[in-house]
Every structure is written in structure tokens, then in C-alpha cells.
Amino acid sequence: MGLNIGITCYSTYGGSGIVGSELGRELAKRGHTVHFICSALPTRLTELGENILFHEVEPTHYPLFEYPPYDLALAVKMSEVATEVKLDLLHVHYAIPHSISAFLARELNNDLSYLPIVTTLHGTDITLVGADRSYLPITRFGILKSDGVTAVSSYLLKETCQVFDIGCDKISVIPNFIDPNYYYRRQNEQLRNKLAPNGEKLVVHVSNFRPVKRITDCIRIFAAIQNKVKARLIMVGDGPEKAQGEWLARQMGVSKNICFVGKQPGIVDYLSVADLLLLTSETESFGLSALEAMACEVPVIASNVGGLPEVVADGESGYLAEVGDIEGMAKYAIKILSSDNLQRKMGQFARQIAIENFSTEKIMPLYLDYYNKILEKAL
Ligand code: GMT
Numbered sequence: 001m002g003l004n005i006g007i008t009c010y011s012t013y014g015g016s017g018i019v020g021s022e023l024g025r026e027l028a029k030r031g032h033t034v035h036f037i038c039s040a041l042p043t044r045l046t047e048l049g050e051n052i053l054f055h056e057v058e059p060t061h062y063p064l065f066e067y068p069p070y071d072l073a074l075a076v077k078m079s080e081v082a083t084e085v086k087l088d089l090l091h092v093h094y095a096i097p098h099s100i101s102a103f104l105a106r107e108l109n110n111d112l113s114y115l116p117i118v119t120t121l122h123g124t125d126i127t128l129v130g131a132d133r134s135y136l137p138i139t140r141f142g143i144l145k146s147d148g149v150t151a152v153s154s155y156l157l158k159e160t161c162q163v164f165d166i167g168c169d170k171i172s173v174i175p176n177f178i179d180p181n182y183y184y185r186r187q188n189e190q191l192r193n194k195l196a197p198n199g200e201k202l203v204v205h206v207s208n209f210r211p212v213k214r215i216t217d218c219i220r221i222f223a224a225i226q227n228k229v230k231a232r233l234i235m236v237g238d239g240p241e242k243a244q245g246e247w248l249a250r251q252m253g254v255s256k257n258i259c260f261v262g263k264q265p266g267i268v269d270y271l272s273v274a275d276l277l278l279l280t281s282e283t284e285s286f287g288l289s290a291l292e293a294m295a296c297e298v299p300v301i302a303s304n305v306g307g308l309p310e311v312v313a314d315g316e317s318g319y320l321a322e323v324g325d326i327e328g329m330a331k332y333a334i335k336i337l338s339s340d341n342l343q344r345k346m347g348q349f350a351r352q353i354a355i356e357n358f359s360t361e362k363i364m365p366l367y368l369d370y371y372n373k374i375l376e377k378a379l
Contacts, residue, residue, distance in 0.1 A: 002031040002051075003371065004085055006078065008102070009093035011040035014208055015288040016122035019152070019176050020093040021045040026179070026364050028052045035085060037078050039070065044265075055081050071097035071104075078105035082115050089371055091118045095125040096135060099142030116378040118371070119146040121156055121171070123285035124212065127306075131163045140164045148374040150174040153307030156285040172370060175310070176286050177363035180355050183295035185272045185347075192273040195259065201231040201337045204274040204298070206267065206289040207281075209239025214303075216241070216248050217280035217326060221301075223252045224330035229337045233258040236270050271296035275343060276336055282323055284308050294318075295354040297347035301332050311358075317350035 005027060009020025021042040024034040033051040036042060041054055048054055057077045059068035078090060078101060090105070092098035099119040106115045119142065124130075130139040143149055143164060149171045151157040161168040196202050203222060207213040215235070222233040235245065235258065242260060249255040264270055271277070277293035279302040286307045290300045294311070300318035302308045314320040319332035336343050356362070 002033060003027075003088045003375075004033050004035070005371070006035045006037050006081055006087045006090040007093070008037045008074065008078065008090070008098050009042055011038045011042045012208075014043070015176070015286070016093045016120075016125075017043045018288060019120070019122070022177070022179070023091075023367065024052060026360050027367075030364065030368070033085075035081055035087065037074070037081055039074075046265075071101045074098070075101040075104035075108065078102060079108040082106075082109055087115060088375060089116045089118060091120065091371075093120045094122050095119055095139050095142050096129055097138075097142075099146050100138055103142060103145045114378055116147040116374050117145070118148040118150065118374060119143060120174070121149065121151045121160055121285075123152070123156065123283075123306075126156060126160050126163060127283055127285065128212070130160075136164070140166065143170070147378060148172070148370060150370065152176050152286040153310050155307040155310065159285075174366045174370065175358055175363060176288050176291060177358050177360050178291055178295045178354055179360045180295055180351075183268060183271075183292055183354070184351075185297045186268065188269055188272050191269055195234055195273060196232055198230070200257070201229055201275045202234060202273055203231055203276045203278060203333065203337075204234045204236060204270055204293070205278045205280075206236040206270070206293075207239070207279075209235075209237050209241045209245070211241055212282050212284075213239075213241065214280045214282055214324070215245045217324060217329070218278045219245055219248045219252065219254065219258065220326045221278060221280070221330045221333060222258065223254045224326065225333050225337065226254055226257060228334045231257070231275075231337060234270060234274070235260045236262075236264050236267070238263050267292060268296060271298055274298045276301065276333055277318075278329070278333070279303065279308070280323075280329065281305065281308075287311050290318075291354055291358055294350035295358075297344075297351045299336050299343060299346035299350060301329050301336075313349070313353055317346055317353055 021044045059073040102117040205218045277300045284306045303323045304320035321328035
């Protein structure tokens with residue numbers, strides 16, 4: 001019988017919201033009913049239906065509240081939805097504040113049947129925000145009060161156990177996934193000609209342009225690439241570091257070959273015309289954009305950090321270099337972009353890894369088995 005699952009994730013542009021949305025869609029395809037409980041329709045969730053429903057969390061604004069209490073409004077909404085539709089399980093993405101709101105929701109409903117909570121840890125909820133002393137105790141509490149906790153990489157599992165002094169047996173690794181029938185390379189001559197009107201190679205970066213992504217490294221690497229290969233850099237996304245990136249591009253005299261295209265709903269279109277993806281992050285628990293690119297046969301050059309070595313096979317689906325190693329990353333980029341053969345071989349291998357290790361077919365059963373295990377334990 002299909003389960004009734006509540007999913008909470010951030011609706012903003014970010015990997016955890018994408019994973020939450022795509023997980024919901026995949027669950028619905030498999031006959032389960034999914035209730036998204038979020039402040040807005042999550043990114044990439046374009047269609048609702050009979051078994052994908054959306055419950056909006058609306059924190060009340062009142063002059064006394066400098067910051068409207070989203071976490072409390074969320075807890076109330078979670079508890080209402082759980083009662084109304086008899087949720088079997090609540091799956092929250094990103095520990096802060098979602099796991100704590102879920103715990104409060106369960107306490108609010110304590111006269112009703114027990115509501116199991118699964119928390120998926122994504123990255124900065126642990127490595128940055130969670131490890132901040134002011135948030136550490138409450139994040140730890142949220143993790144310990146969850147009935148099940150998953151992490152998107154082995155790196156993140158180890159990091160969580162260490163930072164929060166929690167036994168590693170409390171957490172299971174379930175990696176992020178892609179649907180290979182949606183993420184594949186498509187011909188798009190029109191977009192290719194628009195972005196590379198003179199047949200240039202296309203280097204792409206996709207992110208939310210936060211400091212952790214080090215987008216200025218992309219600009220510097222691109223400046224070095226340009227000395228050797230005719231190329232253009234396409235910066236997909238938006239965020240606080242955009243202005244800094246644009247400024248640096250002008251300073252380095254490369255701005256005419258860099259295109260900031262903003263947030264894009266059709267990410268596959270951009271990946272389909274890309275020759276290379278750059279992911280220069282300071283830290284990255286998984287690197288979903290690397291996986292999406294790999295599925296579209298795009299070789300990836302990424303920082304050798306966090307969970308990225310679990311996704312990008314160094315020397316086979318791209319290359320890894322130390323964080324901030326502009327020269328090394330540029331050297332690898334020039335190597336790939338100068339050889340159509342190497343680019344194609346790496347791209348094909350990248351897709352093979354994406355399918356073998358991270359396809360929906362492989363990962364969805366892991367989530368469903370995990371849910372069943374939690375539900376059995378909660379009985
Ligand atoms: O932690 C963040 O930076 C936010 C989060 C998000 O919502 O985008 O990103 C993390 O989760 C993604 C999905 O699991 C991972 O692919 C990203 O690697 C991870 N970001 C970092 O670790 C910086």
C-alpha cells in the first residue's frame with residue numbers, strides 16, 4: 001500500500017530543495033502520496049497532482065517580530081497536516097530548523113499516533129551552520145530526536161559524527177540521485193549558437209553564488225583557459241557573490257566572454273551544450289551540480305574536498321584539484337578542452353558512473369527500504 005509522506009525542504013535555489021522535490025516526484029511516481037510542507041513551492045517542483053500536494057507555511061509578520069518565526073509556523077503546519085491526512089512519516093531535508101520543527105510537531109500531536117521523523121543532512125547544515133557554537137546543541141538535538149538520519153555522502157556522515165559526537169550507526173548514507181531519462185545530453189543547436197556564436201568551447205558553472213562556491217576562482221581559471229583555447233564561460237545561478245564575480249571579470253578583461261545567465265529552470269538545456277563544468281567550492285558535501293553535469297556527459301573539474309571525490313572519478317570523469325589551485329584546474333581544463341576525444345571519453349564515462357551509482361533506479365529503493373525500517377521500528 002502507498003505511504004503518506006510529508007516532505008519539508010527549503011524552497012530556495014539550492015541542492016537540498018532540489019533533492020527534496022525530486023524525491024517527492026519519484027515517490028509519487030511509485031504510488032505514494034507526498035505532502036510538501038514548505039514556505040513556497042520548492043524549486044523544480046512544477047507540477048502538483050492527485051498524489052503530490054503542497055501545504056504552504058506562512059509565518060505571520062508582526063511589527064514586534066524582527067524575524068517572523070518560520071520554524072514555529074512550520075511546526076504548527078506539520079502537525080496540522082500530519083493530523084488531517086494521517087501522515088505515515090515526515091521526511092525533512094536540511095537539519096536546521098526542519099528537524100527541530102518536526103520534533104515540535106510530533107510533541108504537539110502527542111495524543112495521536114506516533115509520527116516518525118527522517119532527517120536528511122545535506123551539507124552546510126552540518127559543516128557550517130550546525131558547527132557554529134550557537135546552533136550546535138539544537139542541531140545535535142534535532143538529529144538525536146529523529147527516528148532516522150541519512151547523509152548524502154560518506155564524508156558528511158563522518159563529519160557529522162565527529163562534529164556532534166554522535167555514534168555513526170545513527171546515520172545511513174543515501175547518496176543524491178538523478179533520473180537518467182531526464183538528465184541526458186540533448187541536441188540544442190539554437191542555444192549552443194547563441195552562447196558560442198563563433199564555435200567557442202563552453203565552460204559552465206552552476207550554483208547559488210554563495211562565498212562557499214568561490215565563483216571568483218571560476219573567473220580566474222577561465223582567464224587562464226582563454227589564453228590557450230577559444231572559450232566562453234556561462235555562469236548559471238544567482239547569489240551574493242555575483243557582483244564580485246562580474247567585477248573581477250571586468251578587472252581581468254575577460255567579461256566579454258563571460259555570460260551571467262541568472263537562475264535557469266531548464267538546467268539540462270545548459271548542461272547539454274556544455275563542454276566542461278567547473279565546481280570550485282571551498283567545501284561540498286556532495287556536489288549535485290557535478291552529478292547533473294556528469295549525467296549530461298559533461299566532464300567535471302572540481303575541488304578535491306568533502307564528498308566530491310565520491311562523485312567525480314579523478315582522471316576518468318574529470319579531474320580533482322586542491323581548493324584554490326587555479327593553475328592546476330586551468331591546466332586540466334585546457335587539457336580536456338583541447339582534445340575532443342578526451343572530452344568525449346570523459347563525458348561518456350561520467351554518464352556511466354552517474355547511471356551506475358546514482359540513478360533513481362539504484363537510489364529510490366534505498367529510501368523506500370529505509371522508510372520501511374523506520375516504520376517497523378516505530379510500531
Ligand atoms: O549546504 C548547503 O550549502 C546548502 C545545500 C543546498 O540546499 O543547496 O547544499 C548541500 O546539499 C546539496 C544537496 O544534497 C549538495 O549537493 C551540496 O554539496 C551541499 N552543499 C555544500 O556542502 C556546500
